[in-house]
Structure formats: C-alpha cells, structure tokens
C-alpha cells in the first residue's frame with residue numbers, strides 16, 4: 066500500500082501510526098496537499114490527504130474510512146476501536162470529536178493563510194468550536210481513571226486526540242493554553258513519548 070500525505074497532517078499521522086502498530090507494510094509518499102497537488106489529483110480528485118492506494122490500485126480517502134478498512138485486515142482483538150458496546154460507540158464519539166476538532170483547526174488556519182479578507186465571524190466561530198470541544202474532551206478524560214481512555218490499551222480515540230493536540234499547537238501556537246486542559250495535556254505527552262509517535266512524526270510545514 067502507498068500512504069500519501071505528510072505527517073504534519075494529523076489525519077495522515079493517525080493513519081500512519083495505526084498502520085505501523087498493525088504491522089501493515091506501506092510506502093510513504095510525503096506529498097503536500099498544496100505543493101504536490103498535481104501528483105495527488107490522479108489518485109484523489111479532492112487533492113486531499115490522507116490518500117491510501119491499495120495494492121490492487123484502488124484508492125481510499127478520509128482517515129476514518131481508511132482506518133475502518135485497515136481494522137478489517139487485523140484480528141478483532143488487535144483492532145484499535147473497542148469491539149463491544151458501550152465502549153465502542155463512546156470511543157467512536159471521542160474520535161469524531163477529535164477529527165472535528167482537526168477540521169476546525171485546518172479551517173481556521175486556511176482562513177488566516179489563504180483568504181485576503183479574514184472573516185472575524187468565522188474565526189470566532191472556529192475558536193469557540195475548538196475551545197468547546199477541548200473542554201468536553203477534558204471533562205470526559207478526567208472522569209475516567211483508566212490508564213488510557215477506554216482501558217488498559219490505547220486505541221484510535223486516544224491517538225486521534227493526541228495528534229490533534231500536537232497539530233493545534235503547531236498550526237496555532239498560543240491560541241489555546243493546554244494548561245487549561247491539564248488532563249488532555251498529560252494524555253498528549255504520554256502518547257507523544259511512545260516510540261510509534263516519535264517515528265510517525267514531522268515538523269509542521271505551512272502550505273505555501
């Protein structure tokens with residue numbers, strides 16, 4: 066398989082981390098959604114990353130869909146979303162909040178970087194969405210005493226939150242103080258210290 070996209074994208078990073086943990090061999094093509102758009106377009110008409118090219122040439126897009134496919138390649142007990150309820154839907158919701166947070170971080174970044182006239186309305190909406198999601202995630206994680214979000218092993222939800230927190234600091238330094246979200250801050254530090262997080266990592270490069 067070929068994973069297209071740079072690891073400064075939290076969406077690409079969560080897929081690269083999962084593939085590495087699953088022991089799925091892949092070639093990484095660290096193409097930029099902007100600088101390498103002409104190379105990405107033949108694989109993905111949206112010219113977005115992550116884009117995953119399967120060995121038979123078929124292409125998957127959207128990190129959640131990609132992870133759903135990859136989860137089907139590994140034994141049930143190795144999958145990074147819980148198999149049974151109610152933890153399954155709870156983990157899906159935490160991951161969805163994290164992915165939505167990432168979407169808002171991207172949107173706020175593009176607003177400031179790509180628009181001649183920045184919309185104050187949109188900026189304040191994105192900021193409020195980011196801060197509210199962080200508060201909800203903080204409360205959820207703080208209410209749990211387990212080593213990881215849903216037990217003794219970490220999963221896609223833990224990974225999604227951690228990669229988004231790193232991305233938030235990279236794309237918007239100073240926008241949010243993680244001291245206000247101490248449980249999330251500790252969670253991110255715990256995850257970023259793992260070898261797989263250090264391996265699947267890249268310094269942030271702003272789109273030109």
Ligand SMILES: N[C@@H](CCC(=O)N[C@@H](CS)C(=O)NCC(=O)O)C(=O)O
Nearest residue numbers: 074076098113114115127128129171
């Ligand atoms: N919902 C998507 C988000 C992917 C995304 O926003 N990727 C960004 C890079 S961080 C991108 O490709 N941006 C280019 C664009 O949207 O045109 C996912 O989960 O894969």
